[in-house]
Amino acid sequence: MRNKHAELVRSLSDRELRINLLLTQVILLSLSFILGIILFKDISAFFALFRPNDINIFIIGGGAGIAVILFDLFLMKIVPESWQDDGGVNARIFGRLSYPMIFVVAIAVAFSEEILFRGMIQTQTGLMWASIIFAAVHYRYLFNWFLFLNITVLSFFIGYIFEVTENLLVTIFAHFLIDFILGIIVKKQAEKQAKELEQQ
Numbered sequence: 001m002r003n004k005h006a007e008l009v010r011s012l013s014d015r016e017l018r019i020n021l022l023l024t025q026v027i028l029l030s031l032s033f034i035l036g037i038i039l040f041k042d043i044s045a046f047f048a049l050f051r052p053n054d055i056n057i058f059i060i061g062g063g064a065g066i067a068v069i070l071f072d073l074f075l076m077k078i079v080p081e082s083w084q085d086d087g088g089v090n091a092r093i094f095g096r097l098s099y100p101m102i103f104v105v106a107i108a109v110a111f112s113e114e115i116l117f118r119g120m121i122q123t124q125t126g127l128m129w130a131s132i133i134f135a136a137v138h139y140r141y142l143f144n145w146f147l148f149l150n151i152t153v154l155s156f157f158i159g160y161i162f163e164v165t166e167n168l169l170v171t172i173f174a175h176f177l178i179d180f181i182l183g184i185i186v187k188k189q190a191e192k193q194a195k196e197l198e199q200q
Helices: 002-011 014-039 043-047 056-078 089-094 099-125 127-137 139-143 145-165 168-199
Strands: none
Touching: 014 089, 014 099, 056 145, 056 168, 089 099, 089 168, 099 127, 099 145, 099 168, 127 139, 127 145, 139 145, 145 168
C-alpha cells in the first residue's frame, strides 16, 4: 500500500499535486459548511468560536507554534531520515512553491483543517475523536509509524490548546506558523540540494 501511494505521488506533476492540495482544502471547507448547518443552531454560535481580540492568539498560539517547530527541528537532527520519509510529498509541494505561495498554502490549510477538526468535530465529539480523525486524514503518514505518531501527538496538542482557549483563531495561528515556517525550511533544503547538484 505504501509503495502504491509513493508511486501515485511520483506519477503526479507538480501542478497536479498542487491542484490535489487545493481540492482537499475545498472539500474540507465544504464539509465544514454542511456540518455547520447541521450541528450549530445558528451562525452566531459558530462565529462565537472566533475571538479576534484575544491576546492568546499570539501568546499561546504563537508560543505553541514555535515550540512545535523547535521540537521538529530537534527531531530532524536526531531521527534517521527514513523515519521522516512522507513519500516526498512535502518536498514536492513546498520545495517548488514561491515564498508568497507557501504563505498562502499555509493559511489555507490551517484555516480549513482547524475549522473542520476543531470547530466542527471537536466541539461535537471531543478531543479524542477529533485528534484521531485528524491524524487518519493525513493519509500519507499512515505508512510511517514515526510520522503517524508525530501527527497524532500534534493533533492532540493543538486540540488541547482549543480546549483551553476555546478560540479557533489560536489554533489556526499555531497551525499556520508550523506549516509556514516548516514549509520555508523544506524550500531552503530543496534549494540547497539543487545548488549542490549544479556544482557536481
